[in-house]
Amino acid sequence: MKIAVDLDATITAYPGVFEVLTAAMAKAGCRVYVVTDRIPGSEEQVIRMLEELRISYHDLKITRDKKQFILEEGIDVLFDDTDEYFVELPEHVAVFKVREHYNFDFKQSKWLYTEKTGRKV
Numbered sequence: 001m002k003i004a005v006d007l008d009a010t011i012t013a014y015p016g017v018f019e020v021l022t023a024a025m026a027k028a029g030c031r032v033y034v035v036t037d038r039i040p041g042s043e044e045q046v047i048r049m050l051e052e053l054r055i056s057y058h059d060l061k062i063t064r065d066k067k068q069f070i071l072e073e074g075i076d077v078l079f080d081d082t083d084e085y086f087v088e089l090p091e092h093v094a095v096f097k098v099r100e101h102y103n104f105d106f107k108q109s110k111w112l113y114t115e116k117t118g119r120k121v
């Protein structure tokens with residue numbers, strides 16, 4: 001199974017969770033990809049960050065077009081915090097959305113952003 005995990009507001013939101021989760025998935029034989037919309041060319045910085053956070057992964061991909069990469073690679077699962085990366089993926093790709101203060105109001109227990117526009121509801 002191929003697993004994609006976003007970096008910002010996903011791994012960085014719950015680094016301890018993703019430290020354990022990525023290690024367990026890799027140990028189970030999954031191929032773990034970190035897929036991030038960071039600035040192209042920032043691979044070394046991202047690699048250092050992933051080492052500091054003790055994330056287990058096989059491949060790092062920096063891209064704005066996560067959908068294309070996920071489909072090309074045949075990735076089965078995406079962990080991310082941003083709806084725009086979820087909505088156009090086919091049903092067979094399992095998605096897990098991470099809550100952060102910018103996308104979820106913890107006091108009112110509700111999501112703050114719409115699916116496609118990214119605007120506040």
Ligand SMILES: [Mg+2]
Pocket residue numbers: 006007008009010080081082
């Ligand atoms: Mg993110």
